[in-house]
Amino acid sequence: MQNARNPFIVVEGLDGTGKTTLRKGLFRLFEGLYRVTPLAVLTTNFLDASVAADLVEGKYQPSADNRYRYLAAIAADKQATATRLIAPSLPARPVIADRWLLSELAFFAVKHDRSPKETYPHLAEHLDVIPDLTLVLDISPEAAMERAAARSGDATRPDWDVLDIQARVREVYQTVTDEAAAYPALGPVVRIDAANDRATVLHTAWQALDQRGLFPELSE
Amino acid sequence: MAMLLPAAVRRRQVFQRSGRAKEHRVVHGGFGGVLDASHDLVAPEEIRTVRRQHALLHVEVFDPQPHGELVAARPGPDAEDDRGLEIVEALCLRWGRRPDADRGGSVTWACLPVPGAELAQHDRGADPEQSCEAGNLPRPVATMPVHPAPVPFEGDLVPPSLTSPPTLYESWEVLADGLHVQRLALHLPQLHEQLTVQTAGTGITVAAVVARPAEAPTAQTLALIDAAGLSAWVDLPAEHGRSDAAVSPLASAAEDVHALLLPGVTDDALRGAVRVVAAASAWWVGAFAAIRHLGVHHSSLTPVKDTVGSDTLHEAVRVVALGTAQRVLAQQLRHDASEEAVRLAYCRAVTEGIVIEPTLPALLEKLGELRLVDLVTTSIPWRGRFAKYAGGTGAGEVE
Numbered sequence: 062m063q064n065a066r067n068p069f070i071v072v073e074g075l076d077g078t079g080k081t082t083l084r085k086g087l088f089r090l091f092e093g094l095y096r097v098t099p100l101a102v103l104t105t106n107f108l109d110a111s112v113a114a115d116l117v118e119g120k121y122q123p124s125a126d127n128r129y130r131y132l133a134a135i136a137a138d139k140q141a142t143a144t145r146l147i148a149p150s151l152p153a154r155p156v157i158a159d160r161w162l163l164s165e166l167a168f169f170a171v172k173h174d175r176s177p178k179e180t181y182p183h184l185a186e187h188l189d190v191i192p193d194l195t196l197v198l199d200i201s202p203e204a205a206m207e208r209a210a211a212r213s214g215d216a217t218r219p220d221w222d223v224l225d226i227q228a229r230v231r232e233v234y235q236t237v238t239d240e241a242a243a244y245p246a247l248g249p250v251v252r253i254d255a256a257n258d259r260a261t262v263l264h265t266a267w268q269a270l271d272q273r274g275l276f277p278e279l280s281e
Numbered sequence: 282m283a284m285l286l287p288a289a290v291r292r293r294q295v296f297q298r299s300g301r302a303k304e305h306r307v308v309h310g311g312f313g314g315v316l317d318a319s320h321d322l323v324a325p326e327e328i329r330t331v332r333r334q335h336a337l338l339h340v341e342v343f344d345p346q347p348h349g350e351l352v353a354a355r356p357g358p359d360a361e362d363d364r365g366l367e368i369v370e371a372l373c374l375r376w377g378r379r380p381d382a383d384r385g386g387s388v389t390w391a392c393l394p395v396p397g398a399e400l401a402q403h404d405r406g407a408d409p410e411q412s413c414e415a416g417n418l419p420r421p422v423a424t425m426p427v428h429p430a431p432v433p434f435e436g437d438l439v440p441p442s443l444t445s446p447p448t449l450y451e452s453w454e455v456l457a458d459g460l461h462v463q464r465l466a467l468h469l470p471q472l473h474e475q476l477t478v479q480t481a482g483t484g485i486t487v488a489a490v491v492a493r494p495a496e497a498p499t500a501q502t503l504a505l506i507d508a509a510g511l512s513a514w515v516d517l518p519a520e521h522g523r524s525d526a527a528v529s530p531l532a533s534a535a536e537d538v539h540a541l542l543l544p545g546v547t548d549d550a551l552r553g554a555v556r557v558v559a560a561a562s563a564w565w566v567g568a569f570a571a572i573r574h575l576g577v578h579h580s581s582l583t584p585v586k587d588t589v590g591s592d593t594l595h596e597a598v599r600v601v602a603l604g605t606a607q608r609v610l611a612q613q614l615r616h617d618a619s620e621e622a623v624r625l626a627y628c629r630a631v632t633e634g635i636v637i638e639p640t641l642p643a644l645l646e647k648l649g650e651l652r653l654v655d656l657v658t659t660s661i662p663w664r665g666r667f668a669k670y671a672g673g674t675g676a677g678e679v680e
Contacts (some may be wrong), residue, residue, distance in 0.1 A: 082632060082635050082636075085635045086628065086631050086632055086635060089631045089634070089635075089662050090627075090628075090631060092448075092450065092662070093607070093611055093631070093662060094611050094614055094615065094627070096448045096451075098448075098450075258632075259628075259632035259635070259636070260625060260628040260629040260631075260632045260633075261625070261628070263628040263631060263632055264621075264624060264625045264628040267624060267628065279614065279615050279618050280615065281508075281612075281615045281616060
């Protein structure tokens with residue numbers, strides 16, 4: 062399983078599906094076993110200060126008035142993240158993103174009633190970095206919310222962290238991943254049953270990456 | 282012929298009976314010369330390292346020829362040459378080659394059990410792995426290639442410290458290992474003085490918490506532990522553990538980790554290695570708990586005046602055992618990553634560490650004392666693992 066460069070990996074899924082655990086698990090797998098320390102980034106990293114206010118307003122006070130500014134701000138932030146963090150890092154280390162395009166497509170579908178196919182070109186148009194693999198953690202919204210509620214320290218939003226919204230988000234995930242070819246900027250997509258225990262989820266992700274040659278050669 | 286290598290090497294009388302690894306450099310014939318004493322030793326090879334550790338012997342031979350691809354020899358029936366590595370393969374548990382960066386040549390190494398040697402350090406009776414004779418040696422991990430065409434072949438295992446440069450974290454791990462050894466060595470007299478008293482606040486006698494771990498390592502288990510860099514971790518409990526005490530009351534926490542990680546794993550050497558390092562983890566926590574009252578608080582560096590509970594020590598053992606077990610699993614996977622059960626075991630160790638991470642700050646506060654805190658903080662991957670080294674500290678700590 063020799064690869065020419067390091068992979069860009071995206072982890073997607075509802076709150077409570079185990080994205081953080083999987084991201085940390087992959088991080089430790091790369092660092093502890095494959096001896097390369099990944100860079101972990103978020104879907105929004107505020108690297109373009111000129112759109113920071115739009116990012117905050119668009120996420121927490123979504124409205125018809127700010128939705129296009131928010132979409133443009135997300136696109137600008139992703140371009141900045143790709144240009145300043147992801148692309149420069151890949152020659153040296155893997156990059157793992159906690160959410161990326163899929164979450165944004167779902168947000169605009171649920172909050173602004175825009176189909177993923179409408180939103181997608183705005184986000185992907187100037188994005189040169191494509192994930193080598195997008196891992197989607199899939200679980201029922203009920204189970205996800207139950208898990209998320211058991212965690213401490215997470216801020217919950219009444220207009221987002223509710224069952225009907227999360228159910229719609231999951232539907233978007235499924236719709237998009239079912240026709241992933243229409244969204245090439247997502248890269249290859251693998252859905253993982255997040256109802257399994259943590260170790261099995263990590264093991265499944267490991268296998269998915271391994272099958273695509275996304276790990277470096279193990280060396281003693 | 283089968284016994285020639287250990288017999289010949291024994292004649293050099295370069296072993297130490299101590300359980301601690303000792304290195305010696307003796308200029309002499311190479312593997313071929315050692316293996317077949319009837320040969321003239323025309324090749325300017327040398328045995329550069331002979332190291333004994335319990336019932337395990339580690340031999341290295343230097344060859345000044347440039348390191349290149351090793352091609353399987355196909356000697357004729359009467360040929361007197363080209364059989365060296367076949368014999369090494371037959372006699373040894375593991376072997377391998379690496380380039381010698383300093384001298385430009387090549388080093389071939391081998392790891393083999395010493396026939397007739399007993400696990401004197403552990404003194405636990407006969408171990409069937411130690412009655413090794415030709416033909417019933419533990420199965421080598423790799424086999425010689427038999428392809429008709431020359432194929433590259435580099436042996437089966439190269440000690441990690443001798444191959445690719447270590448990552449910074451691996452180097453910090455080595456420093457942390459040394460720190461714990463240093464602290465134990467510094468406080469052995471006090472540890473022995475404490476043997477008749479209770480461990481403050483736990484109701485457990487010191488002699489019990491430093492009971493010698495019960496698991497008897499086999500030669501293959503020791504080879505894996507050695508490759509994971511954990512020889513001292515198991516040697517010192519074997520050397521300083523109390524033989525007159527029953528099983529440590531902390532041992533159950535170590536056994537829990539073994540049971541948690543290894544469902545489905547059938548490799549006896551790996552299972553044994555995880556069990557041994559986990560049991561040793563209980564011993565280290567017990568030893569540092571026994572001298573805790575002599576230490577200082579990890580942040581204020583003032584003498585500790587409180588006590589620590591048995592439950593807290595069990596928690597500490599669980600964390601430390603998880604970390605050392607993960608190191609053994611990683612070593613096994615670097616050697617052979619094809620076994621899904623082992624990969625899943627490693628995933629269990631990783632995800633259990635992620636689950637434990639949020640509880641660590643509270644555990645560290647309960648432990649309080651610097652040596653115990655360092656033992657726990659450096660044992661598993663978490664955000665605070667090597668913070669002191671990342672800040673520029675070398676290895677020293679207040680002692």
